Amino acid sequence: xxxxxxxxxxxxxxxxxxxxxxxxxxxxxxxxxxxxxxxxxxxxxxxxxxxxxxxxxxxxxxxxxxxxxxxxxxxxxxxxxxxxxxxxxxxxxxxxxxxxxxxxxxxxxxxxxxxxxxxxxxxxxxxxxxxxxxxxxxxxxxxxxxxxxxxxxxxxxxxxxxxxxxxxxxxxxxxxxxxxxxxxxxxxxxxxxxxxxxxxxxxxxxxxxxxxxxxxxxxxxxxxxxxxxxxxxxxxxxxxxxxxxxxxxxxxxxxxxxxxxxxxxxxxxxxxxxxxxxxxxxxxxxxxxxxxxxxxxxxxxxxxxxxxxxxxxxxxxxxxxxxxxxxxxxxxxxxxxxxxxxxxxxxxxxxxxxxxxxxxxxxxxxxxxxxxxxxxxxxxxxxxxxxxxxxxxxxxxxxxxxxxxxxxxxxxxxxxxxxxxxxxxxxxxxxxxxxxxxxxxxxxxxxxxxxxxxxxxxxxxxxxxxxxxxxxxxxxxxxxxxxxxxxxxx
Numbered sequence: 001x002x003x004x005x006x007x008x009x010x011x012x013x014x015x016x017x018x019x020x021x022x023x024x025x026x027x028x029x030x031x032x033x034x035x036x037x038x039x040x041x042x043x044x045x046x047x048x049x050x051x052x053x054x055x056x057x058x059x060x061x062x063x064x065x066x067x068x069x070x071x072x073x074x075x076x077x078x079x080x081x082x083x084x085x086x087x088x089x090x091x092x093x094x095x096x097x098x099x100x101x102x103x104x105x106x107x108x109x110x111x112x113x114x115x116x117x118x119x120x121x122x123x124x125x126x127x128x129x130x131x132x133x134x135x136x137x138x139x140x141x142x143x144x145x146x147x148x149x150x151x152x153x154x155x156x157x158x159x160x161x162x163x164x165x166x167x168x169x170x171x172x173x174x175x176x177x178x179x180x181x182x183x184x185x186x187x188x189x190x191x192x193x194x195x196x197x198x199x200x201x202x203x204x205x206x207x208x209x210x211x212x213x214x215x216x217x218x219x220x221x222x223x224x225x226x227x228x229x230x231x232x233x234x235x236x237x238x239x240x241x242x243x244x245x246x247x248x249x250x251x252x253x254x255x256x257x258x259x260x261x262x263x264x265x266x267x268x269x270x271x272x273x274x275x276x277x278x279x280x281x282x283x284x285x286x287x288x289x290x291x292x293x294x295x296x297x298x299x300x301x302x303x304x305x306x307x308x309x310x311x312x313x314x315x316x317x318x319x320x321x322x323x324x325x326x327x328x329x330x331x332x333x334x335x336x337x338x339x340x341x342x343x344x345x346x347x348x349x350x351x352x353x354x355x356x357x358x359x360x361x362x363x364x365x366x367x368x369x370x371x372x373x374x375x376x377x378x379x380x381x382x383x384x385x386x387x388x389x390x391x392x393x394x395x396x397x398x399x400x401x402x403x404x405x406x407x408x409x410x411x412x413x414x415x416x417x418x419x420x421x422x423x424x425x426x427x428x429x430x431x432x433x434x435x436x437x438x439x440x441x442x443x444x445x446x447x448x449x450x451x452x453x454x455x456x457x458x459x460x461x462x463x464x465x466x467x468x469x470x471x472x473x474x475x476x477x478x479x480x481x482x483x484x485x486x487x488x489x490x
Contacts, residue, residue, distance in 0.1 A: 007035075008031050008032075008034070008035050009034065009035040009038040009039060010034065010038060011034050011037055011038045011041065011057050012038060012041065013041060013050075013052050013055065013056060013057060013060075014052060014053075014056040014057065015056065015057040015058075016056060016057075016058070016162075016165065016171065017165065017169070017170050017171040018170075019033060019034060019057075020170070020171070024065075025065075025238055026065065026068065026069060028069070033061065034057075036064055036069050037057055037060045037061050037064060039071070040060050040063075040064055040071060040074060040075075041055075041060055043071060043075055044060075044075065044078060047075070047079065049078060049079055049082055054091075058171050058173050062173065062209050062210040062211070063077055063078050063081075063209060065209070065210050066209030066210055077206065077209070080206065081206065081207045084203075084206070084207055085207070088147070088150060090150060090154060093147065093150060093151050093154055094151060094154050094155060094158065094159075097147050097148075097151055099140075099144065099147070099148045099151070101139050101140045101144075102148070103276060104139045104140075105136065105139055105140055105145070105148070106275060106276055107135075108130075108131070108132040108135040108136045108139060109130070109131050109132070109136060110125075110126070110127040110130050110275055111124070111125065111126040111127065111275065112124070112125060112275035112276065112278060113125075113156070113160060113278055113279075113280055113282075114262075114264055114271070114273060114275060114277075114278075114279050114280065115258075115262035115263075115271060115273070115279050115280045115281075116164060116176075116262060116280065116281070117176040117257045117258045117259075117262070118257055118258065118259060119172075119176070119213070119257075120164050120165075120167060120168035120170075120172050121164065121172055121174055121175055121176045121213050122156065122160050122161065122164055122172075122175050122176070122280060122282075123175070123176050123177075123178060123258065123262070124156075124175045124176070124177050124178070125177075125178045125179075125180070125264070125267075125275060126177070126178070126179050126180065127180045127182075128179060128180065128181050128184050129180060129181055129182045129183025129184045129219075130183065131193065133192055133193055142196065145196070146199065146200065146203070149200050149203070150203065153204070153207075153208050153211075156175065156211070157173075157208070157211075158297065159282055159297050160280065160282045161173055162295060162297050163281050163282045163287070163288075163291065163295065163297065163298060164281065164282075166291050166294070166295050166298075167281055167287070173210075173211065174210070174211055174212060174213030175211060175212060175213060176213055176214050176215075176216075176257060176258070177212060177214065177215035177216070178215070178216050178218065178254065178267065179215055179216070179217045179218070180218050180219050181217060181218070181219055181220050181221070181224055182218075182219030182221070184221070184224065212242060213242065214242050214243075214244065214257065215242060215243055215244070216244045216246050216250070216253060216254060216257070217243070217244065217245050217246060218246045218250040218253075218254070218267075219250065220245055220246070222461065222465070223461055223465070225245065226465050228245060250267075250268070251263075251267070251268030251269075254267060254268060254269075255268070255269070413457055414453070414457065417457060417460050417461070417464070420464055421460065421464065424464060424467040424468060424471060427466075427467035427468075427470040427471050427474075428463060428467050429463065
């Protein structure tokens with residue numbers, strides 16, 4: 001870390017809230033942190049890479065911390081981000097990019113913000129076990145998925161976090177994550193999935209550093225916990241402190257961080273909102289009205305709202321083609337896929353201008369109704385019919401894909417299991433191999449006995465992990481036998 005020899009410096013830019021008192025994870029107090037940030041700002045000014053209106057104190061601080069306050073590395077990271085933002089036109093992505101297929105996308109990859117934790121941080125929830133890469137490819141393109149991902153980060157930094165900060169009266173620039181890994185298996189580790197996830201992770205780390213405050217991983221299967229045990233020693237203590245593998249009764253762990261009224265019902269809380277609803281102060285008209293005079297983003301959000309005549313409700317009203325807007329509660333999942341619910345989400349209705357896989361850009365309700373054979377219906381009836389038709393098509397496509405792929409994935413897993421069982425048969429319990437193979441012996445072409453097959457694979461996976469551990473121990477013992485006696489390393 002480079003020390004500044006000029007003494008304490010004051011930040012000559014926008015600082016929305018005073019720095020937090022105390023020592024940070026790098027051993028610096030608030031005065032020392034501010035000195036480093038101001039010095040960093042001066043370097044960026046020399047590179048013509050700092051704008052007062054866009055780059056506040058805490059943005060610079062996050063980049064500095066991501067590179068351990070080493071100026072050269074932080075400057076390179078910052079300049080690379082500036083170029084990346086130009087390449088993807090990130091500064092305009094909130095206004096210029098419209099993700100029409102959002103609802104269908106979230107059915108195949110459930111994720112989103114839902115209220116705040118006890119520290120006032122926005123909660124971001126992902127259901128990784130529900131990712132359906134086949135359906136995603138039907139719904140949208142990889143380029144649009146990436147743009148939507150970037151747009152959500154921009155919305156978090158420019159809209160969600162400023163509103164959360166205003167409510168707390170202090171800087172909020174980190175999220176609280178909940179990652180549900182129930183159902184994550186070999187199919188989720190395909191080359192396509194890993195490549196896409198690697199791309200998104202790199203963009204996040206390189207361009208939105210230090211935005212994760214904590215993440216709780218729930219419904220972790222035995223295999224996940226075993227892999228985590230191997231990876232854990234490789235991570236630094238600071239990263240480890242942000243990751244929590246929750247116990248089986250994960251509600252208890254989550255409620256330590258999140259109040260019951262802010263935790264969704266399907267995760268053990270009392271909040272009735274879903275991921276599609278985007279519940280939180282950033283979409284609450286009453287909260288935004290109170291902030292309208294002092295927070296520009298709240299004023300901008302309210303300008304996009306209009307009162308529904310006769311109901312008193314406030315919803316977003318946008319012209320076709322206009323950029324990002326917070327989702328409307330009336331166009332939402334009745335019950336998003338959860339750890340205890342069926343894997344297929346239920347829909348109330350698709351909402352006006354719903355996008356259906358294969359239909360191209362969203363069409364007007366009336367023209368779509370005419371094509372659907374309901375041209376004689378009233379506009380309201382036609383719209384409702386088309387919306388229901390679009391929802392049914394989407395659900396049918398997802399169901400068909402999942403049903404056809406389940407047996408294929410089972411067969412693939414059984415094949416992999418058989419190979420690994422042969423490789424480690426010397427470390428397997430007596431008769432275990434023959435017993436498990438016997439339980440898998442009945443014909444599987446019809447898909448019968450799927451539950452039994454899953455139970456056998458689960459039991460077999462536990463045996464394989466134990467056998468693998470014994471194999472590693474045997475290898476280590478052989479290394480020690482070959483090594484000189486009394487070796488310090490062994």
